[in-house]
Amino acid sequence: MKRYSAFAIAKNAVNYHRGWERAWAKPEPKPEYDAIIIGAGGHGLATAYYLGKNYGITNVAIVEKGWLGGGNTGRNTTIIRSNYLQDPSAAIYEKARSLYETMSQDLNYNVMFSPRGVMMLAQTEHEVRGYQRTAHANALQGVETKFISPQRVKQLCPIIELSGPRFPVLGALWQPRGGTARHDAVAWGYARACSDMGMDVIQQCEVTGITQSGGQVTGIETTKGVMKTKKLGIVVAGNSGHLADMGGFRLPLESVSLQALVSEPVKPCMDVVVMANTVHGYMSQSDKGEMVIGGGTDGFNSYTQRGSFHHLEETVRALIETFPMVSRLKMLRHWGGIVDVTGDRSPIISKTPLGGCFINCGWGTGGFKAIPGSGWAMAELMSTGETQGLAAEFGLNRFQEGRFIDESVAAGVAH
Numbered sequence: 063m064k065r066y067s068a069f070a071i072a073k074n075a076v077n078y079h080r081g082w083e084r085a086w087a088k089p090e091p092k093p094e095y096d097a098i099i100i101g102a103g104g105h106g107l108a109t110a111y112y113l114g115k116n117y118g119i120t121n122v123a124i125v126e127k128g129w130l131g132g133g134n135t136g137r138n139t140t141i142i143r144s145n146y147l148q149d150p151s152a153a154i155y156e157k158a159r160s161l162y163e164t165m166s167q168d169l170n171y172n173v174m175f176s177p178r179g180v181m182m183l184a185q186t187e188h189e190v191r192g193y194q195r196t197a198h199a200n201a202l203q204g205v206e207t208k209f210i211s212p213q214r215v216k217q218l219c220p221i222i223e224l225s226g227p228r229f230p231v232l233g234a235l236w237q238p239r240g241g242t243a244r245h246d247a248v249a250w251g252y253a254r255a256c257s258d259m260g261m262d263v264i265q266q267c268e269v270t271g272i273t274q275s276g277g278q279v280t281g282i283e284t285t286k287g288v289m290k291t292k293k294l295g296i297v298v299a300g301n302s303g304h305l306a307d308m309g310g311f312r313l314p315l316e317s318v319s320l321q322a323l324v325s326e327p328v329k330p331c332m333d334v335v336v337m338a339n340t341v342h343g344y345m346s347q348s349d350k351g352e353m354v355i356g357g358g359t360d361g362f363n364s365y366t367q368r369g370s371f372h373h374l375e376e377t378v379r380a381l382i383e384t385f386p387m388v389s390r391l392k393m394l395r396h397w398g399g400i401v402d403v404t405g406d407r408s409p410i411i412s413k414t415p416l417g418g419c420f421i422n423c424g425w426g427t428g429g430f431k432a433i434p435g436s437g438w439a440m441a442e443l444m445s446t447g448e449t450q451g452l453a454a455e456f457g458l459n460r461f462q463e464g465r466f467i468d469e470s471v472a473a474g475v476a477h
């Protein structure tokens with residue numbers, strides 16, 4: 063694979079950019095692999111990447127029913143932060159955040175990581191207490207966050223209205239090295255690196271069955287034929303329930319639609335990410351100038367990857383209280399993705415009742431930020447077969463043992 067660099071751009075410019083090679087290969091499936099990952103979203107691709115990079119396992123296929131990053135990875139609002147309350151969460155999200163810092167260099171692909179700072183507004187006394195508690199927990203965990211005053215909030219984000227009619231801004235939990243990254247680029251960068259290691263990224267290939275013998279996985283059935291393997295990773299977010307069903311087990315999660323929207327592009331007016339969890343809306347400005355706005359989940363389960371009007375109205379109405387300028391913006395487009403939500407709002411990175419079959423899911427509304435850390439942990443689990451390291455606390459057994467990692471209240475809106 064040729065390296066991307068300023069020199070390569072200049073050299074190719076001379077030939078009107080006709081000399082670039084394909085970023086990743088388009089292979090036909092082989093009959094057998096050492097490991098197969100189902101799902102070419104960020105988490106599946108990162109798992110494959112770290113299987114190769116950290117454990118030297120490169121005879122790997124990543125099988126995707128649609129296109130690279132076409133699931134939630136390409137539909138999210140790209141907030142990256144690690145200011146969680148519980149120790150296992152802070153550990154994996156902070157590992158991920160730190161890997162984002164060097165991801166562009168690591169993958170030789172510009173993922174546009176922008177550590178512009180993330181603030182979670184405290185707009186009730188309860189939130190003030192909650193975020194102060196999180197700031198103390200983060201200090202013990204080695205995660206850099208701070209509870210800041212309303213005046214500092216206004217300094218960092220002048221378009222905020224501090225004395226909102228219902229919910230004045232009382233402060234915020236501020237993570238200066240949180241931020242955003244370009245979601246497609248994360249998927250494309252990993253895919254290119256996997257392809258370069260000799261892995262097969264197979265798109266438009268739906269998994270329709272999981273084969274097994276004597277309680278051990280033996281392979282998968284797909285729309286492009288059968289592939290054998292003794293190590294299978296299921297990393298399909300909102301479709302996890304379907305795949306678990308094919309493997310003969312059940313998962314404690316629900317699939318719901320989560321929505322987002324963007325406005326028309328405007329001049330730069332906001333260079334931080336703001337989450338307003340009480341009124342429930344969050345916003346950042348993209349490099350193109352669009353205001354990227356995130357809403358909530360539907361109140362019912364579904365597999366439809368689309369937005370709905372009542373959410374748009376609710377989200378924008380909520381945001382206008384804190385950002386009056388939003389009322390003057392035209393909204394450009396909106397969409398939905400199917401997120402997989404667990405009861406304790408923490409992910410599952412686990413062995414399954416089917417031998418050789420592992421699952422990574424339950425990232426719900428907030429897994430983009432976790433992609434590199436999750437891939438790192440899942441690769442360790444798949445290569446060693448042991449639940450250890452970053453994945454240790456995220457096993458399926460926690461739901462039987464009542465050992466929840468409760469981020470539902472602590473994380474507020476977990477995007």
Ligand SMILES: Cc1cc2nc3c(=O)[nH]c(=O)nc-3n(C[C@H](O)[C@H](O)[C@H](O)COP(=O)(O)OP(=O)(O)OC[C@H]3O[C@@H](n4cnc5c(N)ncnc54)[C@H](O)[C@@H]3O)c2cc1C
Pocket residue numbers: 100101102103104105106125126127128129130131132133134135136137138139140141142267268269270297298299300301320321322356397398399400401425426427428429430431432477
């Ligand atoms: C609107 C919205 C906003 C969000 N905002 C944020 C945010 O700001 N910050 C944040 O951290 N997170 C956010 N998230 C959550 C985040 O997007 C997800 O947690 C994360 O992208 C999940 O990645 P993944 O790789 O697990 O899943 P996906 O990207 O969904 O990938 C799973 C892949 O599996 C494939 N697949 C499914 N079934 C099969 C099959 N049978 N055969 C083959 N392939 C299959 C799918 O086609 C898909 O490409 C948001 C999500 C949404 C929807």
